Amino acid sequence: WDLASRKCLANLEGAHSKKVSGLTFANDGVTFYSCSTDGTVKSWQAYPSSSSDDEDMATRHGPMTTYRAANAGSFQSIDHHRSDNLFVTASDSAVDVWSPERSSPILSFDDLWGSADTANHVRYNPAERGLIAHTSADRGFGLFDVRSQSALHKVVLSMRANALEWNPMEPMNIAVASEDYNAYTFDMRKLDRPTMIYKGHISAVMALSWSPTGREFVTASYDKTLRIFPHRAGKARDTYHLQRMQRIFTVNYSADNNYIISGSDDTNLRLWRAQASQSVGKQATAREESALRYRQTLIRKYKHMPEVKRINTSRKLPKFIKSQTALQTVQKVSRQRKKDNEFKNSKPGTVSFPVERNKVVVKKVE
Template sequence: MRVKLLSRNPDDYLRETKRDIHRVPRNYDPSLHPFETGREYVRAVNATKLERVFAKPFLGSLDGHRDGVTQLCKHPSSISTLLSGSCDGEVRVWNLAKRDCATTIQAHEGFVHGLDCHHSQPYFFTCGADSTIKQWQMTAEGGVEEEPLNIILGKTMFQCLDHHWSENIFATSGDQVDIWDESRSKPIRTFNWGIDSIKHVKFNPVETHLLGATGMDRSVLLYDMRGSSPLRKVILKMCSNAISWNPMEAFTFTVANEDCNLYTFDMRKLSMPLNFHMDHISAVMDVDYSPTGREFVSAGYDKCVRIFPVDQRHSREIYHAKRMQRVGVVRWSLDNKYILSASDEMNIRVWKANASEKLGVLKPREKTAFNYNEKLKEKFGHHPQVRRISRHRHVPQFVYNGAKEIKLIRASHRRKESNRRAHSKPGAIPEVKEKEKHVVGEVE
């Protein structure tokens, strides 16, 4: 009689630790797991609760400015380098890894209104309230030369500066939009559309010959460097403070408006925004897209920083600090992990883009667990309990009261419009989409 024995390799059922921890074989047949959905739901609730428990977005602050910070600039090739400009004309170069200031220069007399780096060369440009544009050389150690390489005297005060993504050209805004060549002292092209002042100007990162600008007459303007006149203009109900282009969609941009909202437009159809984003209770001062193009961050006059998905009206995250004052400028880091905000109390703060993300190197088992929890939260995200826990945020009292008041005002407007329509002739008061209510007109 011959007996055949089973032979198994220990590597098939023991983990890498070689300890007595047996790998449990599992049959994935759903008929053998009738309570799988219930167990996964409990795990999804627990994962959502732990996400809120470990949500600690604030990482640190960069303290050193003696006046309010008005400008932030990301270095195009060094993630750990940040440039900032303040109301007293001072420009500082920061090392984010060490959280200290590498260099300080007195760039202008008065406010620093514009600050941007060349995207391939080691120098940057600044413009200020003293009607000058200055070019500064950066050293290999991260410092800055004491004297500027070039000084351009302007006729009027400059409001903003942005450098081209590939050519040696930059644009400034003020009484008009000027296109400058780095080697010339006069603008090579000027755009004017009868506006008192242009507040903000930005180059398109994909279609690099296109520019977007916001004017003091409540307008959002589009320019093409290849032409001699502006392209199109759309007028909103209130003034816009900043504009940012989506780095992954060439024709999409978002503007930060004074009416507490942000508006995402497609430049091919400006008669109605693609979406509008609410939740701020005061004017929105700045906006910047993430490198992925799926989200953007906004800075508010209500002392808060909010993160919005592009396709949603409400923010997924709100950041605030006890001593943080009105936030004037915000930037999303190029590695998609950090958010930088600057406010009136002379401080620059560093936040995590994902509040509960664990920083540092993750072990394979940790990474697998995080991915599994993310899939569970995505699968059960619409269940009331999971949705309530994931959406809940503790906000300052004035933000809570302001949001409640804005909600009452909007409900009152809707009720009044409904009553007027009910007591008027049929068709006398047409129904207007919520997106169309904020656009006054379009000019070509």
């Protein structure tokens, strides 16, 4: 696709026999890889030359090479290394590291801390060359070290982790999208509790993506909304939704930090502005930029005043989202009232109030 013209440049029909579960570009910006639940990984050329029009290829774009792993089953996710010519895949049985020059994995992590569950998401760390993070169907996510060829740490959450992404500017931090309607950020040096909880969705968070600046990230949810969270705040600064948009399963930031691309269950890709009030298509004059900075300064200065805070944070939401949010609030108040009554009518020291962050991680596996 070409975002500027909103046109489809190429349609690779029959690329895989089953669902395409992952795509990633190589470092050269020309080669990209696709993985599928049919058990294959294929490499393609985004800009084929006239010499690449070979009769042996299904399309002008490829596939150039097909990769298969023994007992891999179906591939669920793929990611390419930032600097080295390597890519990593997550499958039913293992997390595999591949070299484009070889038809089989050069390294395979098949013993996922004694768990036989599917690895459903995998990502390379943007700074540590040999560090890989993955999520699995047993509600856990773990870290691998390629240099020592060993599994480092794994934590099991209270509910399943659907996706994870490393912060590009603070690569020790990792964001996790969870089935419990929340997103979490963890410090890889201390995985026993999250550093922040991001709330607001009323259904499972299916995907997330960091902005290139690392100061905020966007989440895609089963409740048919996108939410943009500042890194240091647990509440979304903006919520995007449409009447016809269905459940959202993938989301990504553009490299210039100006746009967000989402893919939903209604078979559509949508392009959103990262800043909803930002003008597009014309260059702002110096006077307009000065006025915009002045308004933003006023908002930051008076954002704690009740009226300014209400205007600045309020967003129009669908009736279904409002009703479910109100229901969740009532349920939370009821649970808190029950806990208070239990505390009042029990012996001192028998009832405790655990911190919410301590309840996210069930156990840590070395």
